[in-house]
Amino acid sequence: MDPSRRGVLTAGLYSVALGIPGWPDLVGRFEMLRTDPRMRIGMAEVRSVMAMTERISDLDDQFGGRMARPMAASFLVNTIAPYLQADASEEVRKAMLSAAADHCYLTGYMAMDERHDSLAQSYYMKALGLAGHAGDHLTYCTTLRGMSVQAVDLGHGSTAMRFADAASAASPQAGPRMRAFLAGQQAHSAAQTGDKAGALYHLGIAEVAMEQAESKAKAFGSYDPSSLAYHEAKVRWELGDKTGAITAMETSDRLRYSVYVRNRVRMTGMLAEWKLQAGRLEEACADWHRALDDYPTIQSGRADDRFRSMMAMVKPYQGNRHARELYDRARPMAKTA
Incomplete structure (x- = not known):
């Protein structure tokens, strides 16, 4: 039995018209779980969830979602869910909600990789709710961007643009790497809808932001020049520039870290x-x-x-x-x- 379906999530059909929970509507309004007075957690438990999510992410990069997601789903049901019900200080509770949101986002991404798209969408919605209650802007925006990636991958360009724009609008204070991360997805989504001017505009924003990010510090494991070159390739292909698309994809391939085997x-x-x-x-x-x-x-x-x-x-x-x-x-x- 798939642990992800044991009362944690209910996945129907993938919804193109899914509403986007706004950040102000989520913060402080997540339904509180019943507290279990027999268990109390601290930052050690939060760190263990973060470490487990990171390890599973590494396995996903190397072997793919079908191999790693059952582990993530089981950990969510058997470990994270009880932690969310445990007694904790306000600081620890928010940190655990944030860690749980990130884990839900990753599990949703792996479900998408398996082609269980409705299940992925359910995980993403749960991640948005957890991130909002935790006050975790980064995971909230990252999840919306992930929803955009899923939509554009399924050919729903307008829906992808809606999610990408929502992610960008919700992150006005984002650093340059995050701006590149979001603008690259906006460019790809715009290109799929045939909006050439919008696609090139957002791609230009992503390129400038990536230059700023790379001048400050390298960030292995996040949006990088290989990812930007991939978005350029997709934009060019959607807009009919086959030669430019192939060249950009070759650049992405050359710059990609070797650990990303599935993406390779x-x-x-x-x-x-x-x-x-x-x-x-x-x-x-x-x-x-x-x-x-x-x-x-x-x-x-x-x-x-x-x-x-x-x-x-x-x-x-x-x-x-x-x-x-x-x-x-x-x-x-x-x-x-």
């Missing part, structure tokens, strides 16, 4: 698809071979999407030696998809 499989597969559509068959096959090097270790619905797309796209080219070799190599891996 997905993005390399996407790059290969674009190259094939641009008539660059042999280059596409070479990129797909790179994706297949890591694919057997990845448990990800979105990576499986790229695998199935590769098999469908390369099959008509079996008269070409490079395409035939790729197809023959990939066929035994099809069971993993």
Whole structure:
């Protein structure tokens, strides 16, 4: 049984028209859980939740959401939920709510990676509520941005733009890296709706903010130049600039940290698809071979999407030696998809 469904969340169909809980409406209004007087927690328990979330995030980056999410869901039900009901000081309670919000956001992201999109949306809504009660602006905005990523990934550009704009509006005091993080998503969402001027405007904001962020300090594990190059690639592709999109995606691939194995499989597969559509068959096959090097270790619905797309796209080219070799190599891996 999936622990995430044991009374913690109820997931229906993915809702395009989902309302966005405003920050002022959430702060201080989250329904308080019944306190268990037999348990009291302190900052040590908060730190343990934060550490566990970080470790699970590392596993997700390396192996994909299908491998890591059951662990996250179980930890949410069996450990975090009782902590939220435990007796605690106000400082500790807010810190635990914030840690729980971040964990819910991560679990939602992994559910999205598995292609359990309605379940992911439910986790995201729970994360927004927890973040609001904790006064955690960062996780609130990050979650809205995650909801935008999910919407644009499903082809709902207008919904993605609504979430991205809400995230940006809720973070007026954000630092440069967070501004780049949010503006990059706004650019991608705008491009999907056909708003070229808006897409280029937000991409310009993201580029300036990233320059400011990189001049101050490197931030491994957050929005970085590879992520910005990916957003540039998606914007250019949506706006019809195939050559520019391929170049930007190659830049993203070159700058990506090696620990992000799941993303490397997905993005390399996407790059290969674009190259094939641009008539660059042999280059596409070479990129797909790179994706297949890591694919057997990845448990990800979105990576499986790229695998199935590769098999469908390369099959008509079996008269070409490079395409035939790729197809023959990939066929035994099809069971993993």
